[in-house]
Amino acid sequence: MSVPATQLLRVTRIRAVTDRVREIRLADPDGRPLAGYAPGSHLVVTAGGTRNAYSLTGSGIAPGDYRISVLRTGDDGGSAWLHDVLRAGDLLAVEPPRSAFRPELAARKSFLVAAGIGVTPILSHLAAARAWGRPVEVVYGYRPGEAAHLEEVRQLAGPDLVEAQGRVALADALRERMAVQPWGTHAHACGPAAVLDLFTATARAAGWPPARVHLEHFRAPELSPGRPFTARLRRSGREFPVPSGTSLLEAVLAAGVEVPSMCRQGVCGQCLVPVAAGRVDHRDLVLDEADRLASTHLLACVSRAADTHLELDL
């Protein structure tokens, strides 16, 4: 996958959802429509120098704005910056929505489990299920006084909501509700690791097929822009830096050396170049295990140096 382009969006509104969670709404500064997204998608936000992923909470259908809800998790880092520094009217650097926690269109029913701030992608799934009239049920576990978006969940879910205050009540609710879902139901859960372990254990005990049990971990952004390194072209002896966020292919092309390329996602195999020296971090889908072990070639559009230097036979 290519490293996605960053866009600057305007913060249109910030509101406190709980004492430790604030909702940030973003829109295009020129009023252009925003791209739609699949429920459960996340935005990668550059916040005070770090890249953090936050779930979008809307249904994703032709959205008028992007909404994320940020839990403050410490006194430095991205979430603190979003709480303490960011103001309405500011511009925020975000990468387009990425999807890795989609609902199953073919599911007979969606069984959604949220714990704590894990409610954010579940709210998105719930909104989409209601928009399309798909059967849905929600179990929301929270600590009293810290339930983000509880009113919205109640309003959307109506009678199809089970609230569980505290971990013991959540365990009971999962055991009870997961035993009675109709065949063909898909379960989606988002929350802290301990709750996800509880969820998968409960699903296993109740005989759920693993393919119908889906998890969203609090995630790090995928396919990182990579560490900077120095590339050297053996035949010309030229040396140049490859910054984080720039692919080796882009850097080689910028140096005026022609390398054929097509997909730029590590699948078509066009930009295969020979390696002269240095260890490679292979990130493509073309080379097999043997190729990677031999490491005589790499795909320059996605793969990078594993260390600080890499020499190509170009």
Added chain:
Amino acid sequence: MTATDVRDRALPARIASFPFPFPTDTYRYSTNVEPALAPRSTAAGSWGEHVLHVDEHYASDSAECAALLAADPTRLQELPHMRPAAWDAMLYVMGELRRARPDAFGLDRLGGDRWRWRNALLRIEQEFTFGDDATLPSGPLEFVAPQVQDDLVLLDQREGALWADAGVVTAAADWSMRFDVGMSFPEIHGPVPRVHPEGVIDRAHQFLMRLQPGEAYRRTNWTMTVGRRLDTATETYPEWGPDRRLVLEQDLGARLHLRVEVQHLVRLPSSGAVLFLIRTHLLPLEDLARVPAWRDRFAAVLEELPEDMADYKGLTRFRSAAVAWLRGAA
């Protein structure tokens, strides 16, 4: 493009915008995907500026699609869970039509989920509420399919695979949407020779599953067709199949067509389905031969093409005659 490349000074648009698919003198299957929305220049002109290309055949292609759907409603297939994807596809296609031809198409958001669609070429005006079937004269796929020259296939992603769970196909190159509906991507491509040991289909499958919202890629595929006939579906084989044998008789340059599919692969935004757009371009050999670089390249490709690939594409009966015609046209 150099002066010697082109015999005719002014090539008609159907030639200048034809997506000639061969970069070299030999053709093999590959995972030949590239980002969409970039013009690609050819010896005669260029193609690919937009995802959708509206050309001189728009009205007749539309009428043919509508007539085929009326005569054989099974050309449209849609498993029940694909309705959100069908709406998503319709809105995407409308937006791309407007982007390609803002003079002819309009799509306005009236507020909330209300939209207004205007197609000046077919004199259609329609207000609708996204997701509400009652606000369209038919289902979203049936409504939009005759307004676009591409075939539409929708792939649902689940259980680590893509499934062709909906589609409207009225210009199939010897396949059947009715037969393929509900199949996985690897199953659909089972009959294609050579591609499996080389991992071509598997890589394409992995690639498609990683497509992110808003990303659009494209590839080309090709075969040959006798006559300017878009519908060469398995269902109507008795109508067009015998032509493959009769082609040698006369008018080979006018009757034999290079059939090129420009396929776009798009991750639809809100349903998460993959939309596969297949646009078929047909160019008779006599038009193709007006561009000497194309004539020579296509003759070389046809001549070298391995037997199993020629057979799968249905070219066996006329390939040598086509090569001879192209060489003779020099």
